Amino acid sequence: MSVLTIADHYDAELRRHNEHLRAATGIGPADRVLDIGCGAGQTTRDAARAATSGSVLGVDISEQMLERARRLTLEAGLRNITYEFGDAQIHRFRPASFDVLISRFGTMFFSDHVMAFANLATASRRGARLVMMVWQSGARNEWATAIPEALAVPGHSGPAWGPGLFSLAETDVVEAILQKAGFADVGFTEVHEPVYYGPDEDTAYHIILSFSSTKDFLARLDAGDAERALDRLRRMLANHLTEGGVFFDSRAWIVTARVS
Numbered sequence: 001m002s003v004l005t006i007a008d009h010y011d012a013e014l015r016r017h018n019e020h021l022r023a024a025t026g027i028g029p030a031d032r033v034l035d036i037g038c039g040a041g042q043t044t045r046d047a048a049r050a051a052t053s054g055s056v057l058g059v060d061i062s063e064q065m066l067e068r069a070r071r072l073t074l075e076a077g078l079r080n081i082t083y084e085f086g087d088a089q090i091h092r093f094r095p096a097s098f099d100v101l102i103s104r105f106g107t108m109f110f111s112d113h114v115m116a117f118a119n120l121a122t123a124s125r126r127g128a129r130l131v132m133m134v135w136q137s138g139a140r141n142e143w144a145t146a147i148p149e150a151l152a153v154p155g156h157s158g159p160a161w162g163p164g165l166f167s168l169a170e171t172d173v174v175e176a177i178l179q180k181a182g183f184a185d186v187g188f189t190e191v192h193e194p195v196y197y198g199p200d201e202d203t204a205y206h207i208i209l210s211f212s213s214t215k216d217f218l219a220r221l222d223a224g225d226a227e228r229a230l231d232r233l234r235r236m237l238a239n240h241l242t243e244g245g246v247f248f249d250s251r252a253w254i255v256t257a258r259v260s
């Protein structure tokens with residue numbers, strides 16, 4: 001099995017989504033960019049390559065991810081990036097600091113979305129652009145349904161996904177949140193691309209076993225049920241194996257808006 005870190009897997013999983021987001025950001029050479037929930041910094045580095053005379057700030061709540069982001073940025077020779085540990089919902093940004101706000105699946109987990117986006121609006125100049133990618137509903141994402149269904153056993157429905165993952169799935173909800181927070185001209189573009197779970201069944205299997213939701217679920221089963229659940233998981237993954245690897249269908253939104 002290929003050995004993948006969490007960050008490596010996440011960037012590989014979303015490689016097709018990332019191309020759509022990068023094209024949508026429209027970052028100019030002099031733009032000042034904020035990457036919300038930047039993780040290991042792939043989107044931050046993409047933004048920095050576009051903002052050649054500008055700057056990019058990546059913010060995340062995982063110091064481990066930020067350490068990796070800093071290392072990869074140093075290796076890439078990019079000097080217009082800084083990273084800060086913090087929760088963008090409450091982080092004290094300097095007012096009117098940013099021309100573009102970007103996020104790849106990093107905004108769904110705010111505990112108070114209106115407060116979070118209002119904070120981001122205050123940190124941005126008037127007319128600044130927001131470009132973020134969020135998941136559509138779980139029912140429209142095959143990975144979100146196939147994995148729990150495969151692991152389910154009599155008396156135990158499959159593992160539940162973490163809170164917030166689909167909190168920005170509905171367009172009317174997102175538009176209302178952003179308008180209350182000080183944004184206007186809210187738009188949505190669908191991204192319908194598969195997510196990648198590794199080059200082979202064994203890699204995909206171990207990736208899914210690394211999820212906290214999977215670990216918690218299996219810990220509640222007796223040995224026999226756990227064995228049956230894992231066997232069903234392997235068979236499901238075999239059915240999703242193609243010449244290019246293991247893929248699941250997915251649907252996301254690219255949400256755009258501007259600070260009013």
